[in-house]
Amino acid sequence: MSWSDAALLALRSLRRRGGRSLLTGLGVTLGTTLLVALLSIAATADSRIVSQLSKGGPAAAIHVDDAYPDPSNLTSDNLKTGAHHDLGEQEVSAVRRSPHVGSVVTVLSVPVLALPCPGVDPAPTAAPACRRSTEAYVTTLVGSDLRRTPDLPVTLLAGRLPRPGSLTEVAVTQNYVERLRLDAQHPTPVLGSEVEFAAPQAITSGGQTRFRGRWSREMVVGVVAQTVDDGEFLVPIEQTQAAREWSIQGIQTRGLPRPGSPYSGLVVVADSLADVHAVRAEIAGLGFATSAPEHLVASVQKYLHIVDIVLGGIGAVALAIAVLGVANSLLAAVRERWREIGVLKALGASDGDVARWFLVEAGLLGLVGGLAGAVAGTVLAGTVALVVNHYLVEQGLQGVDIGLVPPGWVLAVPLITALLAVAGGLAPALRAAALPVREALGG
Secondary structure, three states: OOHHHHHHHHHHHHHHOHHHHHHHHHHHHHHHHHHHHHHHHHHHHHHHHHHHHOOOOOOOEEEEEOEEEOOOHHHOOOOOEEEEOOOOHHHHHHHHOOOOEEEEEEEEEEEEEEEEOOOOOOOOOOOHHHOOOOOOEEEEEEEEOHHHHHHOOOOEEEEOOOOOOOOOEEEEEHHHHHHOOOOOOOOHHHOOOEEEEEEEEEEEEOOEEEEEEEEEEEEEEEEEOOOOOOOOEEEEHHHHHHHHHHHHOOOOOOOOOOOOOOOOEEEEEEOOHHHHHHHHHHHHHOOOEEEOOHHHHHHHHHHHHHHHHHHHHHHHHHHHHHHHHHHHHHHHHHHHOHHHHHHHHHOOOOHHHHHHHHHHHHHHHHHHHHHHHHHHHHHHHHHHHHHHHHHHHHOOOOOOOOOOOOHHHHHHHHHHHHHHHHHHOHHHHHHHHOOOHHHHHHO
């Protein structure tokens, strides 16, 4: 008996006992569905949690400050600084040349006076962001290279980020939304409103120190959950560079120190999480303080691995139960086909031919059930993602993307379930093969 003959015989047997075959296949399908869905959700949860720990940016992101590091800086995830240390193009180039550095994004933060809704009288008929009076206040304008947004620790909640190089667009944080007495969980009403900034400059006039500002009016185009530095406003770095140039043309005062470094910080992305500590040590050797949640991420990853093992174990147990169902079904089939086995052997079929018949039948159940389970698991994971996304959006948070199951999974899972089903059908196949002809025909 060839393999093709065994396959035809197995298909005929499955059709003849359609109800039992369907239930057995559904068991494999359900076990595979649970395994694929749990692994997909666990993988997404891992990456999402690590991303949140790194403030929404790359998990291997490192914040660099324009200050010397404290001796204990590398032993802590937090920023521990010493005296000021100028951070310019030469120092940035040195960081870029460091081993295991994937990318470097420059940051420049400057103090400004912010005036929400300039020229708008607070009234019930005004735009939602301008219906209540808000006084001007001192805050920080955070500028960065927005052409490198994938490398920045910024989570967009509403609208969009300012266009790179724009001098008239700004993104605000939820703190600014709350300052306008709006709901930070639903920040859309702030979009389209305007805010004025004044970069300060100290001058002497008539022997007295006076302050004047460089004013600019900008439109709020987006709301972000985090920024690359402390501050309520995120803008292209060209804006803060212009504000810095204005400020350094003035005089130094006790209340308004002139900006020193061309950059106030960097966002450095290491090649991998394993390289974060080495990159931090290299940057510390250059004389700059750093911060990165490397110790926290390492601790959390240990627990996430445990969760992955538990979820994978649950799916594996479900799949094992399904395989036992295949074995049980085939054991019952051996008894039902007792006479059929005897006839085949009487016609010249060998023990191996009979075993091949049962093994092919088990493999078909595992293959079809595994393929259906891989598809159903992908659909289930996607459905969970839609439900979770809907909830997160309602809460004003960024959604998650479970994404498609890799094509390799779709191919590998049915093959694995087929092999497991064959393993489960091995005992029934050997029992059928060992059945004596006389006993089978007399059965």
